[in-house]
Amino acid sequence: MENGQQISDFANLHEQIYHADCMELMAHIPDGFVSLILTDPPYGISYQNHFTRKKHQILEGDTGIDYERFAWESYRILADNAHAYFFTRFDCYPYHYDCLKQAGFQIKNCLVIEKGNVGGIGDLQGSFANNAEWLIFCQKGRRVFNRTTLLPNRNGGIPHAGRKPYREYKTRFPACWFGEEYPKATYNSSWLRKHQIFHPTVKNVEFLSWLIQISSLPEELVFDGFMGTGSTALAAIINGRSYLGAEISGEYYALAQKRIKEVSENGGY
Numbered sequence: 455m456e457n458g459q460q461i462s463d464f465a466n467l468h469e470q471i472y473h474a475d476c477m478e479l480m481a482h483i484p485d486g487f488v489s490l491i492l493t494d495p496p497y498g499i500s501y502q503n504h505f506t507r508k509k510h511q512i513l514e515g516d517t518g519i520d521y522e523r524f525a526w527e528s529y530r531i532l533a534d535n536a537h538a539y540f541f542t543r544f545d546c547y548p549y550h551y552d553c554l555k556q557a558g559f560q561i562k563n564c565l566v567i568e569k570g571n572v573g574g575i576g577d578l579q580g581s582f583a584n585n586a587e588w589l590i591f592c593q594k595g596r597r598v599f600n601r602t603t604l605l606p607n608r609n610g611g612i613p614h615a616g617r618k619p620y621r622e623y624k625t626r627f628p629a630c631w632f633g634e635e636y637p638k639a640t641y642n643s644s645w646l647r648k649h650q651i652f653h654p655t656v657k658n659v660e661f662l663s664w665l666i667q668i669s670s671l672p673e674e675l676v677f678d679g680f681m682g683t684g685s686t687a688l689a690a691i692i693n694g695r696s697y698l699g700a701e702i703s704g705e706y707y708a709l710a711q712k713r714i715k716e717v718s719e720n721g722g723y
């Protein structure tokens with residue numbers, strides 16, 4: 455890859471996206487090196503379809519990855535007692551689940567998160583619109599969730615006569631996130647247009663931030679082998695975590711670098 459960075463330079467494995475094949479990068483990552491995996495791999499399907507007028511560009515590498523190998527490598531590079539989140543889709547879910555389980559992960563939940571845009575691909579006349587993203591949530595060893603201030607309790611902190619006061623913030627999250635309380639998993643098309651982000655599967659940085667806050671500590675290293683426009687890296691930066699990952703497409707790699715520069719210079723998102 456003409457990425458200007460040598461993947462084999464272990465000393466510099468922190469804090470960057472490589473313009474590279476994820477599997478090539480993973481092969482250079484030592485065992486237990488990353489503290490959280492939050493990744494959005496290609497599903498091995500084409501985003502081109504015959505049912506809408508607007509055609510998305512076919513994603514590079516979207517003829518599929520060797521998911522079995524990816525699952526084994528993910529398990530190997532993840533630290534003990536750490537969390538991993540893998541975006542998936544209902545029709546890939548059984549295969550992804552099997553691969554992750556075979557690799558050694560303890561699979562805890564399937565998260566179902568409301569999208570900010572309702573899916574406009576597929577058989578528009580004869581199937582339900584896809585209004586949620588799915589993520590397989592796994593552990594290697596055991597890690598408990600961080601206490602966060604993400605979700606206030608309705609009666610936050612008000613003591614009831616003779617009872618313990620409610621906690622101000624929820625300590626347990628549901629597996630399905632729908633409604634005003636929660637960030638959406640994706641943006642709507644006008645937001646993407648306004649911010650000039652052209653990629654068919656961009657994930658919402660605020661949603662990724664929530665997972666990062668729940669499952670990692672400041673300065674820990676977050677890995678995403680399929681960075682796309684760099685959303686996971688942005689969420690890591692905003693939350694004071696390090697990031698490491700790859701993106702195979704030169705166009706998306708450049709877009710990710712642009713977004714990272716903007717966030718690093720302006721803070722926030």
Ligand SMILES: C[S@@+](CC[C@H](N)C(=O)[O-])C[C@H]1O[C@@H](n2cnc3c(N)ncnc32)[C@H](O)[C@@H]1O
Pocket residue numbers: 474475476477494495496513514515516519653655656657658679680681682683684685686700701702703706
């Ligand atoms: C589902 S998208 C990720 C989108 C990302 N979450 C975002 O918010 O922009 C998957 C990305 O993986 C990239 N990709 C596909 N195969 C790859 C590979 N073998 N190594 C690295 N990146 C790959 C594609 O170009 C695509 O941008």
